[in-house]
Amino acid sequence: MANDAKYAGRRRANRISMGLCWAAALFGLSWLAFILGALLWNGVGGLGLAVFTENTPGPGSVGGGLANAIVGSLMLTVLGVLIGTPIGMLAGTYMAEYGRHSKITNVVRFINDILLSAPSIIIGLFIYELVVVPMHHFSGFAGALALAVVVIPVVVRTTEDMLLLVPQQLREASIALGMPRAHMIFRVALAAARAGIVTGVLLAIARASGETAPLLFTSLSSPFFSLDLGKEVANLPVVINNFAGSPYENWRQLAWTGALLITITVLSLSIAARALTAQGTQR
Amino acid sequence: MTDMAVHIAADKSTAVRDRARALSTLKATDRIFHWLTFLAAVFVLVLLGAIIVSLVIGAWPALSTFGFGFLVNERWSPARDIFGALAPIYGTLVTSIIAMLIAVPVGLGIAIFLTELCPPKLRRPVGVAIELLAGVPSIIYGIWGFFILAPILKETLQPALIDVFGDIPGLNAVFAGPAYGIGMLTAGLILAIMILPFITAVSRDVFQTVPPVLKEAAFGVGCTTWEVTRNVVIPYTRVGLVGGVMLALGRALGETMAVTFVIGNSHNISASVLAPATTISASIANEFQEASEGLYTSSLIALGLLLFVITFIVLAAARLMLARIEKKTGG
Numbered sequence: 123m124a125n126d127a128k129y130a131g132r133r134r135a136n137r138i139s140m141g142l143c144w145a146a147a148l149f150g151l152s153w154l155a156f157i158l159g160a161l162l163w164n165g166v167g168g169l170g171l172a173v174f175t176e177n178t179p180g181p182g183s184v185g186g187g188l189a190n191a192i193v194g195s196l197m198l199t200v201l202g203v204l205i206g207t208p209i210g211m212l213a214g215t216y217m218a219e220y221g222r223h224s225k226i227t228n229v230v231r232f233i234n235d236i237l238l239s240a241p242s243i244i245i246g247l248f249i250y251e252l253v254v255v256p257m258h259h260f261s262g263f264a265g266a267l268a269l270a271v272v273v274i275p276v277v278v279r280t281t282e283d284m285l286l287l288v289p290q291q292l293r294e295a296s297i298a299l300g301m302p303r304a305h306m307i308f309r310v311a312l313a314a315a316r317a318g319i320v321t322g323v324l325l326a327i328a329r330a331s332g333e334t335a336p337l338l339f340t341s342l343s344s345p346f347f348s349l350d351l352g353k354e355v356a357n358l359p360v361v362i363n364n365f366a367g368s369p370y371e372n373w374r375q376l377a378w379t380g381a382l383l384i385t386i387t388v389l390s391l392s393i394a395a396r397a398l399t400a401q402g403t404q405r
Numbered sequence: 406m407t408d409m410a411v412h413i414a415a416d417k418s419t420a421v422r423d424r425a426r427a428l429s430t431l432k433a434t435d436r437i438f439h440w441l442t443f444l445a446a447v448f449v450l451v452l453l454g455a456i457i458v459s460l461v462i463g464a465w466p467a468l469s470t471f472g473f474g475f476l477v478n479e480r481w482s483p484a485r486d487i488f489g490a491l492a493p494i495y496g497t498l499v500t501s502i503i504a505m506l507i508a509v510p511v512g513l514g515i516a517i518f519l520t521e522l523c524p525p526k527l528r529r530p531v532g533v534a535i536e537l538l539a540g541v542p543s544i545i546y547g548i549w550g551f552f553i554l555a556p557i558l559k560e561t562l563q564p565a566l567i568d569v570f571g572d573i574p575g576l577n578a579v580f581a582g583p584a585y586g587i588g589m590l591t592a593g594l595i596l597a598i599m600i601l602p603f604i605t606a607v608s609r610d611v612f613q614t615v616p617p618v619l620k621e622a623a624f625g626v627g628c629t630t631w632e633v634t635r636n637v638v639i640p641y642t643r644v645g646l647v648g649g650v651m652l653a654l655g656r657a658l659g660e661t662m663a664v665t666f667v668i669g670n671s672h673n674i675s676a677s678v679l680a681p682a683t684t685i686s687a688s689i690a691n692e693f694q695e696a697s698e699g700l701y702t703s704s705l706i707a708l709g710l711l712l713f714v715i716t717f718i719v720l721a722a723a724r725l726m727l728a729r730i731e732k733k734t735g736g
Contacts, residue, residue: 136629143522146514150535150605153598157541160553212445220439221446230446233453236720239652240713241659243686244456247693247709251459271452278449302431304438332542335661335686339693359544363662366548381545392540396533 158385165382168375173383177347178361179372186372188380190347194356197349198262198341199331202269206330207323210274214281219307231282238275243335245271250339262348262355265341272333273326280322284315321395328391332384334359358384456713464707467700475707481672481688483696488704490711492672496589496682497712500664501657503593503678504600508657509650511597512604519605520612521630532609539602547666550595551587555667558594559586563679566590581677587669590678595663600653607649611642611730648726655720659712661686685712 172187179186213230221227245268253264288311296306312319337343343360344353358380365377467488468475478489519532563584570576615638623633639646669681670691683691685708696702 132629132632136631139631139634140522143514143518146511147518147523147531147535149511150515150538150601151531153601154534154538154541156553157545157549160549161545164552209445209448212442213449216439216442216446220442226446230449232721232724234449235724236717237449237453239655239716239720241661241686241716243659243661243689244460244709244713247463247689247706248456248459250693251463251706252455274449274452302435304435305431307438328540332544334542334544335690338690342694359542359662362544362548366551366666377548381548384542385545388540388542389537392537393533 161378161382161385164378168379169382173376173379178345178356178365178376180345181368181370184372186376188358188361188376188383190344190356191358191361191380192383193347193349194262194341194344195331195358197351198265198269198337198355198357199327201263201266201351202330203273203323203327205266206270206273206326207277209270210277210326211281211319213274214278215285215307215312217278217282218285219303219311230278234275234278237271238279241335242272242333243338246336246339249336254340260340260342260354262341262351262353265337265355265357266351268336268340269330269333272330272336276326276329277319277322280325281315281319284318284322285311287318288314317398321398324391324395324398328388328395331391332359332388334363338363457710460706460710460713464703464710467703467707470700471704475704476711479672479674483692483701486700488700488707490685490704490708492674493683493685493688493708494711495674496668496687497658497684499589499678499682500592500596500668500684501654503590504596504657505650505654507594507597508601508604508653512601512653513608513646515601515605516608516612517634519609521634535605536602538598539606543599543660543662546595546599546663550591550663551666554595555586555591558591559584563590566679578676579678581675582679584679585669585681587667587681588677588679589668589682592664592668592682592684593678595667596657596660599660599663600656603653603656604649607652607727608642608646611645611649612638614645614730615641642730644726645730648723648730651719651723651726655716655723658719659686659716661690665690685709 172185173189174187174192175189176185176187177190178188213234217227217230249264249268249271253267254260257264292310292314293306296310297303301309337357337360341357341360342354343364344356346356348355362377362380362384365373365380368374368377471478471488475488475490476494477491478487479491480487480489481492482488515535519528523531563582563586566580567582567584570580619637619641620633623637628636664684665687668683668687670683670687671681672683672688673680675682689705689709689712693702693705696705
């Protein structure tokens with residue numbers, strides 16, 4: 123009898139705790155649904171051709187779009203990724219190929235992991251001190267540099283991880299055929315790790331295109347359409363930040379629409395990246 | 406005869422020379438590439454050094470004016486050039502603690518769900534969906550929190566908390582009204598949702614490092630899933646779990662845009678979690694553009710330096726712990 127009660131008690135504890143785990147999973151998923159639902163609900167209404175053809179409206183004016191901010195965001199992200207990716211790939215290559223067992227690799231990996239999760243507003247302050255203060259004005263160039271600093275740790279990490287997955291025999295075989303090391307790395311190791319590295323770059327693009335804090339006091343924003351990186355460049359995250367708190371109805375609508383656009387971009391990039399890794403591991 | 410011999414010898418020597426030249430170019434490119442990659446790796450270290458140096462230089466005027474008092478002074482008065490960091494530090498700590506209190510149990514629960522309970526077919530989609538929460542940019546959490554979540558909390562959760570704890574001494578100060586919607590509790594809740602994926606991902610990964618034999622042995626002697634999780638899986642992965650939690654804490658401490666929207670930006674220290682407050686990162690994001698040159702800007706950079714030092718320590722500790730569990734499974 124006593125044993126039966128004990129068993130029942132244990133079973134009950136198990137059922138309750140496992141029920142809570144189910145509840146936790148539902149809790150987590152429902153937030154995602156809630157956020158995406160709110161974005162669609164509030165953002166879709168503002169979608170229209172004008173969003174892509176007209177510039178951000180001035181205070182108190184009617185209508186307007188996000189054309190300058192979209193183009194500005196694209197410019198900053200592309201430039202940031204173009205600066206950050208080669209540096210990140212080279213550093214990751216050193217860590218996995220030349221200096222695999224050296225002390226410096228361990229130190230760089232440790233520091234890189236910290237940079238990877240460091241608060242992004244710190245990066246904004248850093249580029250402000252480094253670029254904006256000496257140049258005496260905000261610029262798109264500074265914004266792109268800030269995004270490059272966001273991109274570098276992501277690319278370093280994935281490049282190293284992916285190169286470490288390349289079988290050692292491939293390297294030995296190509297060295298045995300007399301291939302110089304640099305050629306082996308380019309033609310064999312990096313080629314074999316290509317899918318994984320592309321994934322990393324996609325994730326880096328996703329991360330950079332949603333970042334707001336590093337742009338707040340580097341690129342700032344501007345109400346005009348401009349391709350000049352020497353001046354302030356409009357960009358989606360900062361426009362959303364400025365418009366969301368405004369009293370104007372059309373500004374707030376544009377903030378929601380911009381938020382929807384960014385989220386769609388970022389989430390489809392990260393889903394694409396995951397699909398790519400899934401393919402890579404199946405092979 | 407001799408002519409031909411000379412010819413062959415000449416041919417041979419040009420071939421040897423060509424070969425030597427080709428080899429030396431290859432060697433040179435090899436060396437250049439080696440150096441290039443080495444420089445890029447060193448650049449990562451330089452980057453960290455440059456960040457610290459630039460923050461220290463920027464923060465120096467404030468630090469030398471206020472000294473240690475900067476950390477313990479509550480007053481933040483731009484008009485009189487008096488700046489103290491206590492209120493932002495307090496707000497940062499309280500919001501992060503609230504976030505951890507919610508996110509750690511829920512994140513662990515999801516990880517247990519994914520490793521033990523979830524039907525295998527759903528495992529990947531559910532895992533990816535949770536990870537997508539980490540992919541949503543923080544500004545999105547900000548405007549969602551400001552326009553959607555805060556008004557809901559103002560009408561539902563917050564009045565309920567004020568009612569329930571209103572008569573309990575101690576707790577009635579923690580949940581003192583009025584309900585603004587925005588404030589430390591809302592910021593903490595949003596932070597919890599944002600760091601949930603990090604806790605889940607790390608815990609799931611370390612759960613998978615538990616040797617199946619251990620779990621099977623426990624199941625074999627009649628343990629329930631819960632008992633196996635509590636007495637085998639969690640003790641085995643403790644160090645890694647703490648590492649994951651610290652990693653998430655590092656994120657919560659430094660999160661900027663989402664918090665800026667819902668924290669209320671007030672440099673007051675209030676015992677109530679429903680009151681508006683400010684955090685280190687929210688102060689910087691809010692005030693930096695308007696700050697006058699000189700002591701004001703410098704104080705904000707000093708806040709940034711402080712945040713960087715705190716997150717550096719937390720993240721470094723997290724990485725060291727995670728490295729320990731990696732070693733355990735590796736060797």
